[in-house]
Amino acid sequence: MSGINVYAHYKCEGDYPDLDYAGAAKRLAQAVSCKTIDRGENTEQAPFDDLHALVRSSYPHIMASSAFEEVGRNLLITCPGSDPVLPCVLLLAHQDVVPVVPGTEEEWLHGAFSGDMDEAHIWGRGTLDIKDMLMGELEALEYLLARGEKPRRCVVFAFGADEETASAGATRLSALLAERGMHAAWLLDEGTTTMVDGAIWGAPGRVLTDICISQKGYLDLRLEAKGGGGHSSNPFGGTSLERLCDGISRLSKARPAPELTPIVRDTFRTLAPRIAEEPLRTLVKDVDANAEKIACLAAGRRELYPFVATTMAVDMLEGGSATPNVMPGDVSATVNFRLLPGTTAGDVLAWAEHALLGTGITVHVAHATPAGRIDSTEGAGYAEVAEALEHFYGGVEVVPSFVCGGTDAIRYERICDSILRVIPFRPTPEEATGVHGVNERISRQTYAQGIRVLVRLLERTIL
Secondary structure, three states: OOOOOHHHHEOOOOOOOOOOHHHHHHHHHHHHOOOOOOOHHHOOHHHHHHHHHHHHHHOHHHHHHOEEEEEOOEEEEEEOOOOOOOOEEEEEEEOOOOOOOOOOHHHOOOOOOOOOEOOOEEEOOOOOOOHHHHHHHHHHHHHHHHOOOOOOOOEEEEEEOOOOOOOHHHHHHHHHHHHOOOOEEEEEEEEEOOOEEHHHHOOOOOEEEEEEEEEOEEEEEEEEEOOOOOEOOOOOOOOHHHHHHHHHHHHHHHOOOOOOOHHHHHHHHHHHHHOOOOOHHHHHHHOOOOHHHHHHHHHOOOOOHHHHOOEEEEEEEEOOOOOOOEOOOOEEEEEEEEEOOOOOHHHHHHHHHHHOOOOOOEEEEEEEEOOOOOOOOOOOOHHHHHHHHHHHEOOEEEEEEEEOOOOHHHHHHHHEOOEEEEOOOOOOHHHHOOOOOOOOEEEHHHHHHHHHHHHHHHHHHOO
């Protein structure tokens, strides 16, 4: 994204001139000041209570016509439509934010939970991930209701409280909606926020943004090697740590070949007329026939590698000896995989067990979240989301993609036909570095433009 002047692509900023943008910025700042960090059983309740109270007091038209439910620390707000036959629309966001990395507190120009505002920015944790989404969705519907609009379609806001950790809140909200027989035509949740230089796809001079119609799965495999310890002067047969390292090396060398999922095939097909770089230009004339070659080329590019590979990251080693003259006992490693859509935890477990045959290393699943199903660009809501993005961001081409991380959206698959993951707010590259980092902030201009996208999207889908 380097070199892209994001603001040069903003357009139609005069739309909805009567929307209270200054008030919206102030309300987001107040939401940021609520230190809603999920810490499991040690979670502090008061910040979530404060955020709930802020929502109730800030959006009187929504509150007057909707059911407001606190499901534990999670929020469910249901605004009925005039036509009960129409399936509802689900607008997702999460209330929780990640904590500040210890030792970086002094690097923040404004306190991480200050909600400070200056002439250009709103500062603090959650301004980009994703209280901007949470408050922006509410701002959009409140604006339409205040203007006297009468939605035909029911709108449901589902705000989980632990997306950054366990996503148990989204699971609970989804189950509750399913019990009530509620079904959604489409769902909007967080996805990517960036504009991307098309050069990484072989289309230089193009600026891309994406709508994610799936997400990668998450898998932690724990590898264990037994050891008896003892004096290091006789390491006959190798130490447990040596065998574990050999096993990790085997996994690294045997990792599966890159592949093109149906989504990435669609991305290349969409971009094919604009791809100028060889050999991609020739290969994308028949994406299916050349899928293997295209995947191998993409895997050689840092930016595209996660989109064509089930990735493997060796992140944790445990149990080594405390001194160099003592052999270790039992040792283990935890390896994190991010699964391409269509790949299961069982697939990866079987592959790992096969690669480790004869090593004596045992493997088991420590944690797994499946990859999302692959939805369609022809599905409900996709065209309307794409149109809203293109209306407010000029010279930007929308392409299908998937989220390489995780979102709450996967928990709603059984009650939603079309899941769309995209954040309508488009920050600068410098601002985007604040996500989970230092000096997280959103410009007032970016926040206002994202709200306009949401208003237009709702105008076209619920009225």
